[in-house]
Amino acid sequence: MWFLWLFSITLTFTRFADAHLAAWHKSMYCFNGTTPGQVNYNTYDAVLPLWMLSKSDYWFHHVNGCDELPPAEGDFLELPAGGSVTVEIAANRAFTSLSYDGEFATDWPDGQDHTGSSLTLQDATLSSEGCIVDPNIS
DSSP: OHHHHHHHHHHHHHHHHHOOOEEEOTTSTTTTOSSTTOOOTTOOGGGOOOOSOOHHHHGGGGGGTGGGOOOOTTOOOOOOTTOOOOOEEESSGGGSTTSGGGTTOOSSTTSOOOTTHHHHHHTOEEOTTSOEEESOOO
């Protein structure tokens, strides 16, 4: 059990170091991409890196227009006190069940299959800060 907890924490912070992920849900801003009126099943607009921006540009991804594309009417994520919610962590909407009927969704956020993943991660190469740098599973 501790391995899963450690893996989750490590994967989360590794993503910040090398790649970007989003918690995908139909209630998110720019769920369909950043072109108004067009559904982009292959969007990664919500995970584009934000760097060297003012708060007004990075907040809600204003820099690429995510803040102007709210969820569809009636799509919301309830956060019940003491309950649970389900989101899908991925680098692209295409790698979730919310796109292409889940055809490209896997257990990994990059949409790939990593056979022997637990052994691979136990033998992973770590940076001096302790982050996994190889294998790169972004």
